[in-house]
Amino acid sequence: MGKSVSVSPLAPAEFPNLPVIDGVEFSTAAAAIRHHERPDVMLARMAPGTTVAGVFTRSSMRSASVLDCQEKIVLHDDSGAAIIVNSGNANAFTGRNGAMAVKSVTKSAAEILGLPESRVFSSSTGVIGEKLPHERINAKLRELSQSLSPHGARNAALAITTTDTFPKGAGKTLEINGNHVNIAGIAKGSGMIAPDMATMLSYVFTDAKISRALLQRKVSEFSKTTFNGITVDGDTSTSDTVLVAATAKSGVEITDDCKEFWDGLHQIMLELAQLIVRDGEGATKFVEVSVSGAISASDARIHALSIANSPLVKTAIAGEDPNWGRIVMAIGKSGALADRDKLTIHIGDILVAAEGWAAPEYVEKDAAEYMKNRDIAIRVDIGLGRERAVVWTCDFTHGYIAINADYRS
Amino acid sequence: MGKSVSVSPLAPAEFPNLPVIDGVEFSTAAAAIRHHERPDVMLARMAPGTTVAGVFTRSSMRSASVLDCQEKIVLHDDSGAAIIVNSGNANAFTGRNGAMAVKSVTKSAAEILGLPESRVFSSSTGVIGEKLPHERINAKLRELSQSLSPHGARNAALAITTTDTFPKGAGKTLEINGNHVNIAGIAKGSGMIAPDMATMLSYVFTDAKISRALLQRKVSEFSKTTFNGITVDGDTSTSDTVLVAATAKSGVEITDDCKEFWDGLHQIMLELAQLIVRDGEGATKFVEVSVSGAISASDARIHALSIANSPLVKTAIAGEDPNWGRIVMAIGKSGALADRDKLTIHIGDILVAAEGWAAPEYVEKDAAEYMKNRDIAIRVDIGLGRERAVVWTCDFTHGYIAINADYRS
Numbered sequence: 027m028g029k030s031v032s033v034s035p036l037a038p039a040e041f042p043n044l045p046v047i048d049g050v051e052f053s054t055a056a057a058a059i060r061h062h063e064r065p066d067v068m069l070a071r072m073a074p075g076t077t078v079a080g081v082f083t084r085s086s087m088r089s090a091s092v093l094d095c096q097e098k099i100v101l102h103d104d105s106g107a108a109i110i111v112n113s114g115n116a117n118a119f120t121g122r123n124g125a126m127a128v129k130s131v132t133k134s135a136a137e138i139l140g141l142p143e144s145r146v147f148s149s150s151t152g153v154i155g156e157k158l159p160h161e162r163i164n165a166k167l168r169e170l171s172q173s174l175s176p177h178g179a180r181n182a183a184l185a186i187t188t189t190d191t192f193p194k195g196a197g198k199t200l201e202i203n204g205n206h207v208n209i210a211g212i213a214k215g216s217g218m219i220a221p222d223m224a225t226m227l228s229y230v231f232t233d234a235k236i237s238r239a240l241l242q243r244k245v246s247e248f249s250k251t252t253f254n255g256i257t258v259d260g261d262t263s264t265s266d267t268v269l270v271a272a273t274a275k276s277g278v279e280i281t282d283d284c285k286e287f288w289d290g291l292h293q294i295m296l297e298l299a300q301l302i303v304r305d306g307e308g309a310t311k312f313v314e315v316s317v318s319g320a321i322s323a324s325d326a327r328i329h330a331l332s333i334a335n336s337p338l339v340k341t342a343i344a345g346e347d348p349n350w351g352r353i354v355m356a357i358g359k360s361g362a363l364a365d366r367d368k369l370t371i372h373i374g375d376i377l378v379a380a381e382g383w384a385a386p387e388y389v390e391k392d393a394a395e396y397m398k399n400r401d402i403a404i405r406v407d408i409g410l411g412r413e414r415a416v417v418w419t420c421d422f423t424h425g426y427i428a429i430n431a432d433y434r435s
Numbered sequence: 436m437g438k439s440v441s442v443s444p445l446a447p448a449e450f451p452n453l454p455v456i457d458g459v460e461f462s463t464a465a466a467a468i469r470h471h472e473r474p475d476v477m478l479a480r481m482a483p484g485t486t487v488a489g490v491f492t493r494s495s496m497r498s499a500s501v502l503d504c505q506e507k508i509v510l511h512d513d514s515g516a517a518i519i520v521n522s523g524n525a526n527a528f529t530g531r532n533g534a535m536a537v538k539s540v541t542k543s544a545a546e547i548l549g550l551p552e553s554r555v556f557s558s559s560t561g562v563i564g565e566k567l568p569h570e571r572i573n574a575k576l577r578e579l580s581q582s583l584s585p586h587g588a589r590n591a592a593l594a595i596t597t598t599d600t601f602p603k604g605a606g607k608t609l610e611i612n613g614n615h616v617n618i619a620g621i622a623k624g625s626g627m628i629a630p631d632m633a634t635m636l637s638y639v640f641t642d643a644k645i646s647r648a649l650l651q652r653k654v655s656e657f658s659k660t661t662f663n664g665i666t667v668d669g670d671t672s673t674s675d676t677v678l679v680a681a682t683a684k685s686g687v688e689i690t691d692d693c694k695e696f697w698d699g700l701h702q703i704m705l706e707l708a709q710l711i712v713r714d715g716e717g718a719t720k721f722v723e724v725s726v727s728g729a730i731s732a733s734d735a736r737i738h739a740l741s742i743a744n745s746p747l748v749k750t751a752i753a754g755e756d757p758n759w760g761r762i763v764m765a766i767g768k769s770g771a772l773a774d775r776d777k778l779t780i781h782i783g784d785i786l787v788a789a790e791g792w793a794a795p796e797y798v799e800k801d802a803a804e805y806m807k808n809r810d811i812a813i814r815v816d817i818g819l820g821r822e823r824a825v826v827w828t829c830d831f832t833h834g835y836i837a838i839n840a841d842y843r844s
Contacts, residue, residue: 083767084768084770085764085767085768086766086767086769086772086773086774086775087763087764087766087767087773087775088767116760118760118763119760119763119775119788119791119792119793120791120792121776121790121791121792122791123792124791153760154760154761154763154764155759155760155763155788155792155793156793263764264763264764264767337746337831337835337839338839341835341836341839341840342839342840344836344840345839345840347840350564351525351527351528351562351563351564352563354496354527354528354563354564354673355494355496355563355672355673357495357496358492358494358495358496358497358673359493359494360495361493363495364495364496365495366495366496366528367530379528379564381530382528382529382530382531383528383529383530383532383564384528384564384565421840422746422836422840423836423840424833424836424837424840426746426750426836427750427753427831427832427833427835427836428833430746430747430750430751430754431750431751431753431754431756431830431831431832431833
């Protein structure tokens with residue numbers, strides 16, 4: 027956005043060495059959607075036989091490409107698939123033009139790639155409310171289709187970034203019954219992003235063979251504890267999209283009970299989600315909030331999100347202040363069931379509060395020392411039931427305000 | 436808190452000249468609860484025949500004094516009443532000690548004032564989780580009872596402040612059927628307050644004669660559109676308390692249909708609530724968010740609060756950026772019903788978006804000019820029904836982060 031931002035202090039040292047996924051190829055192009063100096067469109071093509079599952083934002087203002095993906099995701103045929111993504115413009119709140127732009131891009135891509143239109147998925151991320159210059163994407167489709175490479179994941183991860191300070195990827199190779207199965211994914215997002223930017227996007231690929239219905243069921247389930255378990259500012263984008271594609275090229279068929287594979291996929295989804303938090307706008311701390319002992323999973327999640335989204339909790343963490351009174355406040359205001367005298371709060375391994383009051387052995391100096399860490403864990407036991415939830419967030423700093431308020435679009 | 440803070444730029448020029456309420460006297464004392472240099476306890480005594488109504492925080496972590504008030508508020512006798520409030524310590528999350536402290540203070544005050552214990556209400560505001568040194572309050576009760584004055588409202592408003600940058604009062608004199616009826620109130624609050632502070636408190640007094648049941652019904656109703664219509668950071672205190680006392684001393688009996696009086700009381704409650712927003716931590720803009728055309732009042736309120744609590748909307752306002760895409764985002768994420776193509780958004784009187792897209796006549800320069808105002812109005816019509824809601828908030832600035840993160844308690 028014309029403003030140079032240094033890499034998040036929470037970023038990993040480097041982009042990982044992702045396994046190549048047989049049946050998946052990537053390419054990128056510079057279409058000058060908004061930025062004029064770097065690739066801003068990525069294409070991923072998947073081989074015939076690929077199944078695709080997806081989860082999407084629940085915003086009532088869903089973007090045109092999300093609505094289009096939601097229609098297509100329930101269909102399947104064996105002809106292969108493609109994903110085309112642009113950064114710089116979200117094509118959200120763009121009226122009838124938005125749907126026309128999606129139709130134009132996906133139709134053109136389908137023709138060039140020899141796929142049915144229903145198998146071309148798209149995402150757009152960037153400014154809301156401005157007409158997507160889709161003809162610029164169309165003009166690059168031929169180039170994109172001719173430069174596809176199985177090694178293009180890192181470039182693809184870069185092309186879909188907006189205000190991200192680093193490209194995000196995660197992958198692993200599993201051994202299942204003596205065969206190798208690979209999973210690799212990319213993601214973008216760093217909050218509901220500055221200054222007009224919006225969106226968390228993630229695309230995960232595997233060479234496993236998985237039926238569409240099973241893959242969809244697992245991806246929906248895993249999203250709850252991965253992509254839906256992160257929050258930077260509580261602001262939900264109009265365009266959030268997670269697509270998971272299985273090419274079947276490894277020949278290894280995955281069934282419902284193949285724990286190794288599903289654990290592996292869950293882990294990759296979680297790593298990608300956590301990378302987004304690690305790039306949270308202005309973030310200097312990575313925070314895990316665990317709530318146990320709630321009477322329902324929903325209550326546990328409501329408490330955890332109330333803590334993770336509280337500006338007062340998040341500013342206290344930024345200030346390295348073990349201000350557990352604000353955690354009590356956030357639990358109190360959440361609307362979910364809690365009983366003051368049954369609550370237990372840990373900051374790291376330090377018991378700070380129990381039985382309705384500061385723990386007798388609590389020494390604030392120790393907790394203040396712990397708060398200097400980059401990764402902070404807050405653990406709350408509600409003491410009423412057996413259900414739990416974990417969410418991840420970052421702290422709330424001057425950097426967030428600077429990114430979102432000081433810069434005029 | 437030892438840190439000098441300049442007065443909010445949104446503060447009124449001066450504390451208003453409040454009408455004296457016959458039957459109400461105030462006094463203050465310096466009990467060194469936390470600050471050692473200024474009065475931090477206030478006492479209000481109301482004459483025999485006074486009725487009292489109240490509304491309280493819904494936090495499940497309600498403080499000991501809130502729980503005590505809630506038990507007492509439903510009772511009534513004609514012997515008069517008192518309110519005793521301390522700043523510096525919230526007496527919240529203080530276990531069994533908290534309830535004992537409230538019992539001790541209200542019992543001692545009752546004895547000295549010659550009132551039943553059930554007629555002495557109390558509030559505490561300040562640090563959460565530290566034992567209230569209630570014996571310091573008790574030690575001042577004699578002095579407080581001997582210095583009561585009908586002219587002490589401004590000093591009372593000062594004594595209950597924590598990180599407030601100005602004392603808050605509002606009052607007016609009504610003429611009802613040829614008789615004068617007076618209303619005067621004080622309030623404190625400036626967010627869920629730094630660094631451990633918490634709470635919105637307000638006490639309103641009138642010399643009207645009103646039955647307890649009627650007063651309670653109206654105060655509960657009016658709270659929805661006044662004190663429950665403001666938000667600084669979406670963080671709800673453990674101690675929020677609004678008490679309204681009617682002394683009957685004017686001899687003017689108010690019935691359900693006395694529109695002039697109820698409008699007057701509503702206006703005072705609204706003024707006090709808005710003063711709290713005008714003292715919002717770090718605030719530089721006062722923001723009114725109106726939502727109309729929702730299918731239910733509840734949906735209208737959910738949309739309005741989603742906009743008013745969105746960090747991205749609030750930082751855009753701080754940056755004087757007419758970033759209506761973020762308003763669209765906030766409506767989309769709220770969970771209440773909305774339809775992109777039926778939405779209309781105004782910033783001030785400027786139509787920015789309609790029919791699913793930027794309004795054709797919208798000129799961003801005009802909206803950017805409007806955003807330079809201190810008071811900002813955002814109006815959204817959902818276009819689905821006839822219900823509406825209005826909430827008030829402030830912008831989200833470096834000042835908020837500085838107050839809440841940079842200062843270690």
